Amino acid sequence: MTKNYTLTILPGDGIGPEAMAEVRKVITWLEDTQDISFTLHEDDIGGAAYDRYGVPLADETLQKCKASDAVIMGSVGGPKWDKVDYDKRPEQGLLNLRKEMQLFANLRPALVFDALIDASTLKPEIVRGLDILIVRELTGGVYFGEPRGIEDLGNGQRRGVNTQVYETYEIDRVGRVAFDLARKRNNKVTSCEKANVMESGKLWREDITALHTANFSDVTLEHMYADNAAMQLVRNPSQFDVIVTDNLFGDLLSDAAAMCTGSLGMLPSASLGEAGKPGLYEPVHGSAPDIAGQGKANPLATILSFAMALRYSLDCGEQANLIESAVQKVLEKGIRTPDIMANGCTEVSTAKMGDALIAELS
Ligand code: NAD
Numbered sequence: 001m002t003k004n005y006t007l008t009i010l011p012g013d014g015i016g017p018e019a020m021a022e023v024r025k026v027i028t029w030l031e032d033t034q035d036i037s038f039t040l041h042e043d044d045i046g047g048a049a050y051d052r053y054g055v056p057l058a059d060e061t062l063q064k065c066k067a068s069d070a071v072i073m074g075s076v077g078g079p080k081w082d083k084v085d086y087d088k089r090p091e092q093g094l095l096n097l098r099k100e101m102q103l104f105a106n107l108r109p110a111l112v113f114d115a116l117i118d119a120s121t122l123k124p125e126i127v128r129g130l131d132i133l134i135v136r137e138l139t140g141g142v143y144f145g146e147p148r149g150i151e152d153l154g155n156g157q158r159r160g161v162n163t164q165v166y167e168t169y170e171i172d173r174v175g176r177v178a179f180d181l182a183r184k185r186n187n188k189v190t191s192c193e194k195a196n197v198m199e200s201g202k203l204w205r206e207d208i209t210a211l212h213t214a215n216f217s218d219v220t221l222e223h224m225y226a227d228n229a230a231m232q233l234v235r236n237p238s239q240f241d242v243i244v245t246d247n248l249f250g251d252l253l254s255d256a257a258a259m260c261t262g263s264l265g266m267l268p269s270a271s272l273g274e275a276g277k278p279g280l281y282e283p284v285h286g287s288a289p290d291i292a293g294q295g296k297a298n299p300l301a302t303i304l305s306f307a308m309a310l311r312y313s314l315d316c317g318e319q320a321n322l323i324e325s326a327v328q329k330v331l332e333k334g335i336r337t338p339d340i341m342a343n344g345c346t347e348v349s350t351a352k353m354g355d356a357l358i359a360e361l362s
Pocket residue numbers: 015074075076077078079091094264265266282283284285286287288289290291296297298299301339
């Protein structure tokens with residue numbers, strides 16, 4: 001029986017629409033060859049939404065997103081909207097979307113494709129075969145904690161305050177996501193905090209340990225101080241499978257892990273909320289205004305984000321595998337967009353990269 005899924009597609013700004021056009025080719029291929037059909041809602045977010053609706057995320061767009069099985073986004077932002085009020089800036093649309101959809105777990109895989117091994121600044125023997133997944137808590141911690149602000153002390157000095165705060169339910173729900181994912185991978189979770197100097201880190205460690213004992217004792221759990229994790233990521237990244245950590249440390253560690261792979265145009269991400277609720281899937285990169293509209297954008301990060309949607313929101317892991325291995329084969333054949341171009345390879349446009357992927361899938 002054909003399975004039908006509802007997707008909201010938000011191409012956004014800059015290279016977002018170009019990359020999303022290639023995702024559409026993959027969607028059409030899936031409909032033509034697999035027992036899957038899609039009901040697609042396309043809408044604007046970011047600067048495009050500001051131009052159309054006067055806000056970077058319209059209510060009706062948000063409602064469509066909430067009523068979907070998954071949301072696939074391109075990227076937002078660009079110099080055109082630099083002078084727009086802060087609360088209506090393109091990036092605010094994305095932050096609002098994450099908040100309103102209650103997406104508390106951000107998944108950032110760092111995967112090194114053999115064909116791109118030279119794109120990493122680390123030695124090939126360190127990153128060969130690398131496949132790690134960072135699960136970052138996305139809605140709590142120091143970015144949201146109260147009190148916060150800048151206070152004038154009246155003596156020529158000022159004080160800046162942010163508060164790192166976590167409650168058990170927040171640690172528990174992101175921990176569950178990490179343990180569940182580890183079970184489908186190499187069954188290991190490394191939990192990172194600073195329990196040695198922060199009470200919130202001590203609580204994090206105790207709660208993750210309790211969750212592990214109660215529900216996930218079949219998964220290997222290791223605790224690591226976040227600063228050591230940063231060192232280990234560049235020393236020996238292959239020791240990790242799933243890393244779970246808070247909002248601030250996750251922000252830093254996921255960027256460090258991403259750069260083990262070396263290429264921004266290849267990095268997908270997923271943001272998940274409660275089980276059964278739609279996830280948001282988007283590339284890690286921004287709207288790349290410097291190359292927008294020139295056919296130079298690498299669409300693979302957006303396509304790989306769509307593959308994550310198939311795996312995590314649509315229960316189509318088999319089709320996600322097909323797309324990921326087709327990406328690998330296209331790269332092995334030396335087909336490259338300019339950002340990942342190397343000696344002896346063939347440089348292609350955004351659209352030709354999408355075509356090459358479809359040819360490989362077919
Ligand atoms: P960026 O990621 O857009 O670009 C950084 C560099 O990487 C640029 O040289 C760009 O050409 C290149 N690049 C990025 N993606 C690429 C791809 N798929 N293929 C080929 N080259 C690629 O970051 P930036 O320049 O700092 O930001 C530009 C705009 O994007 C800003 O308005 C920023 O706020 C926004 N932004 C949005 C998101 C998002 O939508 N999630 C994330 C980061 C930045």
